[in-house]
Amino acid sequence: MIWKIVKQIAKNGIRTEPVQIDRDAVQVEAGRIQSEVLAILGQALSIRVVDAGSCNGCELEINALGNPYYNIEGLGIKFVASPRHADLLLVTGPVSLNMATALRRTFDATPEPKLVVAVGDCGCDGGIFGESYASLGPVSSVIPVDVVVPGCPPAPIEILRGILAAVQRRA
Amino acid sequence: MTIPGLTNDLQHLLAPVPVWHACVEAADWRAAAIAVRDTGGRLVALWGGAEGVAVCAAYVVADGLVWLELPLPGEQRNYPDLVPCFPVAARMQRAAFELSGIQAEGVKDQRPWLNHGAWPVDYFPLSSGSEAAPIFPDAVLLDYPFVRVEGDGVHEIAVGPVHAGVIEPGHFRFSVVGEKVLRLEQRLGYVHKGIELRMTQLPPLQAHRLAGRVSGDSTVAYAWAYCMALESAGECVISERAASLRALMLERERVANHLGDLGALGNDAAFAFGLAQFSRLREDWLRLSKDAFGHRLMMDCVVPGGVACDIDLTHQERMRQQCDDVAHEVQALHAVYDAHSGLQDRFLTTGRVTPALAAQLGLTGMAGRASGQAWDLRCDHPWAPYEYLQVKMATHRNGDVAARVAVRFDEVLESLRLIRQILSELPAGELRQEVCLPDRASRGAGWVEGWRGEIFVALELAGAASQHRIRRCHLHDPSWQNWPVLEHAIMGNIVPDFPLINKSFNLSYSGQDL
Numbered sequence: 001m002i003w004k005i006v007k008q009i010a011k012n013g014i015r016t017e018p019v020q021i022d023r024d025a026v027q028v029e030a031g032r033i034q035s036e037v038l039a040i041l042g043q044a045l046s047i048r049v050v051d052a053g054s055c056n057g058c059e060l061e062i063n064a065l066g067n068p069y070y071n072i073e074g075l076g077i078k079f080v081a082s083p084r085h086a087d088l089l090l091v092t093g094p095v096s097l098n099m100a101t102a103l104r105r106t107f108d109a110t111p112e113p114k115l116v117v118a119v120g121d122c123g124c125d126g127g128i129f130g131e132s133y134a135s136l137g138p139v140s141s142v143i144p145v146d147v148v149v150p151g152c153p154p155a156p157i158e159i160l161r162g163i164l165a166a167v168q169r170r171a
Numbered sequence: 172m173t174i175p176g177l178t179n180d181l182q183h184l185l186a187p188v189p190v191w192h193a194c195v196e197a198a199d200w201r202a203a204a205i206a207v208r209d210t211g212g213r214l215v216a217l218w219g220g221a222e223g224v225a226v227c228a229a230y231v232v233a234d235g236l237v238w239l240e241l242p243l244p245g246e247q248r249n250y251p252d253l254v255p256c257f258p259v260a261a262r263m264q265r266a267a268f269e270l271s272g273i274q275a276e277g278v279k280d281q282r283p284w285l286n287h288g289a290w291p292v293d294y295f296p297l298s299s300g301s302e303a304a305p306i307f308p309d310a311v312l313l314d315y316p317f318v319r320v321e322g323d324g325v326h327e328i329a330v331g332p333v334h335a336g337v338i339e340p341g342h343f344r345f346s347v348v349g350e351k352v353l354r355l356e357q358r359l360g361y362v363h364k365g366i367e368l369r370m371t372q373l374p375p376l377q378a379h380r381l382a383g384r385v386s387g388d389s390t391v392a393y394a395w396a397y398c399m400a401l402e403s404a405g406e407c408v409i410s411e412r413a414a415s416l417r418a419l420m421l422e423r424e425r426v427a428n429h430l431g432d433l434g435a436l437g438n439d440a441a442f443a444f445g446l447a448q449f450s451r452l453r454e455d456w457l458r459l460s461k462d463a464f465g466h467r468l469m470m471d472c473v474v475p476g477g478v479a480c481d482i483d484l485t486h487q488e489r490m491r492q493q494c495d496d497v498a499h500e501v502q503a504l505h506a507v508y509d510a511h512s513g514l515q516d517r518f519l520t521t522g523r524v525t526p527a528l529a530a531q532l533g534l535t536g537m538a539g540r541a542s543g544q545a546w547d548l549r550c551d552h553p554w555a556p557y558e559y560l561q562v563k564m565a566t567h568r569n570g571d572v573a574a575r576v577a578v579r580f581d582e583v584l585e586s587l588r589l590i591r592q593i594l595s596e597l598p599a600g601e602l603r604q605e606v607c608l609p610d611r612a613s614r615g616a617g618w619v620e621g622w623r624g625e626i627f628v629a630l631e632l633a634g635a636a637s638q639h640r641i642r643r644c645h646l647h648d649p650s651w652q653n654w655p656v657l658e659h660a661i662m663g664n665i666v667p668d669f670p671l672i673n674k675s676f677n678l679s680y681s682g683q684d685l
Contacts, residue, residue, distance in 0.1 A: 049337045134296070
């Protein structure tokens with residue numbers, strides 16, 4: 001049993017090593033982001049993710065940040081289970097009216113200094129859902145936003161860049 | 172094709188899957204439901220028709236899908252309740268009231284479902300016309316009267332709407348004694364963003380983009396179902412090549428989601444190795460989708476009349492190679508999962524839904540197949556290109572987390588086989604046909620087996636005089652069927668097993684909240 005697991009791990013090696021050209025670029029950038037996060041914060045970055053109304057496409061790509069290629073935990077960035085533990089809120093939208101209160105309360109529960117990154121076209125400007133009886137549109141219509149990451153959904157590396165941009169802004 | 176007790180004729184809709192439509196009278200509405208239930212049929216969807224002047228239901232019977240429409244003339248806004256025949260109708264009827272203002276007669280549970288106080292109770296978004304759609308910025312959210320469980324030592328655990336992980340929002344109210352869950356009550360609707368009203372504001376030839384964002388993990392299935400409905404209304408037949416490429420994308424979507432879930436299920440049982448391995452495979456998979464089709468999740472690749480892009484020989488070869496590699500790795504990981512006693516201890520008998528309960532509550536799709544509901548649209552009513560692919564259905568009878576894991580493993584391998592076969596027999600043909608919207612008011616239906624279960628789209632178009640406007644487009648997610656079953660699956664289990672059980676169903680919040 002254990003032998004099978006060890007064999008599987010050994011066979012696949014460490015995927016955070018560059019395998020091809022574009023991946024190379026991604027990995028170099030990931031390394032740079034890590035050193036910048038550490039330089040700016042002097043510690044790990046804790047992120048609370050709030051889905052305020054998305055179609056779950058952005059969640060799929062945020063989850064992908066945890067895979068061995070992006071290895072976000074290896075960069076000193078981790079997703080936490082409570083806004084009270086968070087330095088940064090990563091919010092996907094559009095903000096539904098039914099989620100607006102929960103989003104405001106999550107923001108209020110996050111200790112200062114705090115950062116907000118709106119992820120995806122919908123979080124940026126309401127996207128294809130726009131504003132309606134049920135949707136307030138962009139995240140910035142409910143809480144202050146530091147950085148937006150457009151894309152539908154944005155690729156994981158774009159989300160990582162957005163996180164760094166927010167951290168740099170407060171440096 | 173008839174339903175016993177129905178007097179009106181059924182009209183066959185031109186679509187690659189067998190779909191009929193009929194208008195019925197109030198007396199026939201209930202009679203049809205009873206006849207469908209007694210002959211082993213299922214209720215797929217219930218919704219308010221265009222402008223809220225009809226109630227519609229879609230049933231699956233042996234010969235295909237039947238869309239019944241009960242017109243509600245004049246001021247009448249009531250229709251006979253379907254819950255006695257099909258318990259799954261309950262939440263759909265509550266939603267139909269809030270969106271279209273039509274009410275099932277005599278239902279006990281009239282608590283709001285999608286409207287948490289965001290809009291006034293006397294505003295019905297889908298029956299008020301789309302032109303002067305109001306906005307209610309001063310909305311105050313309302314408390315929800317959860318059912319209380321009383322007794323010695325019973326307490327409640329409230330979870331959500333913002334969840335601990337990177338998942339969609341919803342509220343779960345557990346009533347527990349010690350660690351044991353006596354009852355779970357869900358409150359969903361948090362991500363309701365008015366998709367069906369927005370549909371009526373978009374030109375029909377562009378609305379596939381919105382359909383593809385009802386639930387991002389099923390973007391291909393939704394886009395295909397919507398385009399099938401539009402092509403059905405416009406009597407457009409897509410080329411064999413376009414159909415094959417759509418199926419290629421649909422199977423790639425199925426594999427991507429199953430790979431993600433298999434990893435996450437290992438992780439939820441504290442087997443991080445599984446997550447690392449499967450998330451790596453998933454990332455490789457998405458990157459090739461990006462290279463071949465230009466988008467990691469293949470959003471906007473299925474378009475009205477066909478597909479947005481072709482696949483060249485280099486990418487075909489890479490996909491074949493990837494199928495071989497992934498099949499090899501998935502088999503190795505399957506052996507590891509099966510042999511890992513700690514993992515199996517968490518999976519086996521956890522979150523069990525017996526075939527009898529599954530049939531009674533209408534459990535559908537992949538989760539249904541893990542509980543003996545041997546139903547897969549690709550096998551039962553295969554449309555092009557599935558008719559020649561001969562999909563082998565994966566089923567299980569245990570209905571526990573282990574069964575849902577086993578069905579996923581089987582379906583991944585079968586989809587890899589399908590992808591190889593599609594690539595080896597890729598027919599020639601136009602990528603995209605022009606869809607001519609009919610001059611007269613028309614309707615169309617789309618029905619596709621997505622990775623989670625069947626996606627159904629009912630489309631009503633206005634004629635040329637009204638710029639071919641979408642009068643109504645109902646988009647149905649299989650999560651409507653499966654969420655209520657999850658409330659049963661958790662009963663008697665311990666609280667720490669809930670994330671595992673929940674993940675084993677992996678239902679869509681956005682898909683049911685709309």
